[in-house]
Amino acid sequence: MFRRVGRFAVHRPWLTIAGWIIAAVALAMLAPGLKSTTDETEFLPSHYESVQVGKLQEKAFPKTEQPAAIAVFQRTDGGKLTEADRRDVAKVAEGLDGKHREKIAKVVTNPQSVSPNGQIALANVIADTKNVNDEKLPDSVKQLREDTKELLKGTQLKAGFTGQAAQSLDARESSGDTDAMIMMATFVLIIVLLLVIFRSPLIAILPVVIIAVVSMVATGLIGTAAELGGLKADSSITAILIVVLFGVGTDYILFLLFRYREHLRAGQEPKEALVDAVAKVGETIASAAGAVIVAFLALLLSTMGMMRAMGPSLAISVGVTLVAALTLVPAVFSLLGRAAFWPSKAWRKQPKNRFANSIGNLVARRPAVIAVLSTAVLAVLAVGTLSFKAEFDTSSQMPQKLESVQAMTDLQRGFSAGQSGPAMVYLKSKDGSPLDKGALEPFRAKLAGIEGVGSAAPAVVSPDGAVAQYSVVLKYTPSAEKAIELAGGPLRDKAHAAAPGGTEALVGGTSAVLADIEDAVGHDYRLVFPVAGLAIMVILGLLLRSLVAPLYLMAAVALGFCATLGSTVWLFQDYKGENGLLFMLPVIVYLFVVAIGTDYNILMVARLREEVRRGVPAREAVRTAVAQSTPTISAAAIILAGTFGVLMLAENSMLQQMGFAVAFGILLTAFVMAMLLVPTVTSLLGHKAWWPGHQDAPREVPAAPVADTASQWTHGEQVRR
CATH class of the missing domain: 1.20.1640.10 (Multidrug efflux transporter AcrB transmembrane domain)
Structure with missing residues (x-):
């Protein structure tokens, strides 16, 4: 064909x-252009609680406005805010509100927005869209930053913007x-x-x-x-x-x-x-x-x-x-x-291809030694996988000089870190009847008493009285590990248990969404990876007409995957001291190291099969296949690894992790797995590698063995001459 x-x-x-x-x-x-969305709740199935919260909010509070960002004010000398400073904060907030920036409903502050220690004041930037991931919001926050600089002239104040839209803006511009x-x-x-x-x-x-x-x-x-x-x-x-x-x-x-x-x-x-x-x-x-x-x-x-x-x-x-x-x-x-x-x-x-021929000769002469050493290298690197820790706090991996990161640090000097993205708890009547108003405050008090919760605001009741909304501020930043564990665990469990008879409690908000995403990612790792591995094994079996070769090829791929992830853990978590790695990193490694890197294994084994079918002895076939395939694999791997390696130049730690993991993983796959481990194991197995097929039966009587690939070509060239 x-x-x-x-x-x-x-x-x-x-x-x-x-x-x-x-x-x-x-x-x-x-053709139509690609559509895009950054609202993570759209990516989760409806059975997740955070998705149910989104639907309930849309139905019960259709006109509810969403916080987009927070302006954090403080004195330039770091001291306590004076009465004049507080008036200036109110004046600046009023000035920002009058700008009427796109997708911004209002900018508000009040006396309660001053921290208990008197050093920090806040102004909330409220979006007129329920989608806080609207692509236009970061642009509006960027304009508000410029507006604020003008409005602060003549005051003793400085300000910075943080919150989801501000972080999205900084992430976009920093990358x-x-x-x-x-x-x-x-x-x-x-x-x-x-x-x-x-x-x-x-x-x-x-x-x-x-x-x-x-x-x-x-x-x-x-x-x-x-x-x-x-x-x-x-x-x-x-x-x-x-x-x-x-x-x-x-x-x-x-x-x-x-x-x-x-x-x-x-x-x-x-x-x-x-x-x-x-x-x-x-x-x-x-x-x-x-x-x-x-x-x-x-x-x-x-x-x-x-x-x-x-x-x-x-x-x-x-x-x-x-x-x-x-x-x-x-x-x-x-x-x-x-x-x-x-x-x-x-x-x-x-x-002359000295490198390729040297590798081919080495693999053919010492297959057992090379197989053990290459396996040991991958196994040692794979140990780091045991320490892998998923990181959902994207802001912690952004450059510390960014305004949203600095403003969040300043906010935490006076308020709970969760002020920028409170958890949203909803209490709804199961039969749609109005809630018992006398039960709303006791329920709020129970929420406020949960360990890790900073405060819980009084209930806001829907127009029909069947749903109550509570804004619960946690003591941790919304995307921090502790906030995710709290929202997806104790907060949900205790809110469910504390719901009065005839009602149901649901917990949403950024931390709850991330908790559901964490659960979904774990499910995907347990399902997608094995299915993909099995499918790849079937393709390898059809290509090689063998049941044995696909088994050790996929074992090598799995070892390479773990070695790649383990190396990244050691570099970023252990050496650089970061809290964890991007939670999607295993999927990224799977996509580019396992899936694409398998190309090199297939190329090598296909060439091995071709040589064996010519009747070449197993070890000679290995030597020739490695010598002939090494230049191709080397060039392809360096190009792909180099492409991702460029990401290591970015200041964003997530991009650095992605760049290193994929670049290093591709190089491991090419130079250790495809060139060393796979051909040596194939050489050691001999004819058993192709069982139960008989495609390795000699089709022609091989000529006398030659010393190397270069001399083999030279002999053929002389014959033609």
């Missing part, structure tokens, strides 16, 4: 290229244009590395152009699927798509080009060499893509809508990349022929 596909693309290049260009232009013009940074880094890495490898400007630039066309098609298809299927893409999907498209796309193009060059060196004509390259690596590329696609589609089993939306989007992008690798890439290089390598003539002769 792959030979037929390759023959069509190679012998009808203009038709193939025209089809891709028409599809790219049509989808770019006609900079991440998409552009990733795109530029990817372009530079791909172009420079391909230029070094092939010494041809055409080959250095063409993959970027090809993947750009693929990106247009993939994005258009994702937008169309999202429109027709009602999917919503998370705000980070664009950056992830860039990495997937360029990372996976470069991998597949390199798989094909290296084999194409190998056939040219063997004396084949360009078109024949391209068709043979597609025929030889087509199954490998398809299997690698299939493994990545099923891994992404496994996210459909996720509890969180964010993951369910991301899965199909990434799967579509990989599917489009696969089709392009088998059609568009051969068509383009069919038109160029040998001119693609201009001006270099290095493609005509076999390079």
Whole structure:
């Protein structure tokens, strides 16, 4: 099948290229754009309590305004606020309220907004939308910051804004244009590395152009699927798509080009060499893509809508990349022929590849030693996984110099840290009848008496009297671990138990939402990962016609996953002293290290299988496969790892963690797992690795063993001459 596909693309290049260009232009013009949402409650199923709270609030308090940010005032000398200072605070709040910024309903303060120690005063910025994640709110807060500077002139005060909208603004601005940074880094890495490898400007630039066309098609298809299927893409999907498209796309193009060059060196004509390259690596590329696609589609089993939306989007992008690798890439290089390598003539002769040959010889001669050492390295790194601690407090991982972080620190000098995002407790009548007003205050008192609760405001009753709303301020910042544990545990348990007869209590708010997300993420880890692993094993079994090889390949992948996560724990938690790692980090490692990194294992094992089927003895097959595959795997891994490594330059600790984990994980997968562990285990198992299939039966009597890959090529070249 792959030979037929390759023959069509190679012998009808203009038709193939025209089809891709028409599809790219049509989808770019006609396909709807990607939708996005940052409201985490939209990503949780309806059975979670925080989601039920959102629906109850919308029904019982349809006009309820939401706090968006908090202005924190203090004297410039750090002393107690005077009566004149308090009047200035009220005047500034009134001035901000008069600005009528978009999505801002009002800016209010009152005498009770002064801290007990008299050092801090607050003004609440209230949004006129129930969606506190509205994309326009951070922009309005940015304008209020500038307004405040003008209004504070002539006073003894200074102010800073914190709260959800202010933190969103600072997070966005501190991370900079991440998409552009990733795109530029990817372009530079791909172009420079391909230029070094092939010494041809055409080959250095063409993959970027090809993947750009693929990106247009993939994005258009994702937008169309999202429109027709009602999917919503998370705000980070664009950056992830860039990495997937360029990372996976470069991998597949390199798989094909290296084999194409190998056939040219063997004396084949360009078109024949391209068709043979597609025929030889087509199954490998398809299997690698299939493994990545099923891994992404496994996210459909996720509890969180964010993951369910991301899965199909990434799967579509990989599917489009696969089709392009088998059609568009051969068509383009069919038109160029040998001119693609201009001006270099290095493609005509076999390079010495001392590193690749050394690795191949070492793996073949000392398989047991290399297998034990590589396993030990991964196992030692994996120990750090036992200390993994999920961190939901995103503000703690932001640069401390940011205004929202400093303002939160100032707020905590006078008030409970939870003032910026109180938990919302609702008491509702089960039969819809009015609540007993005499029971409302005792219930509030019980809430206020819970350990970790700073205060509980008096009940606000709905117009029909069937629902009461309590604003409960915790002693911890809303996204801190203690706040999440309190809202999802003792606060909920005691609120449920304290509800008067005939009523039901529900707990919502930021901390409660994060508690539900934490529960959902734990569920996903227990379900999605095993299902994805099983699906990848099935694909490996079909590719290799073996039941044994997929078992140790997936065991190696699992060990690589743990080693990656453990290394990140040791660096950021133990060495840098951070409270924990981004709670989504295991999913990110799964997406890019396990799913995409499996490509390298597949490439290596597929080459091993190819050599074995030629009748080459097991260890000789391992040596040849490693020597031939190492340049391809090295180049692909360095490009992908480098793309993510750029994120380590960001000031945001979350981006640093993501960048290190994926970059280091890809390098581990390529240089330890694919080049060392997998081939040595295969060598030690010998024919058992391919059980129960018989595809390893010799098809031809092998020639006398040769010393190394370079001498093997030289012998063939002399024969042709």
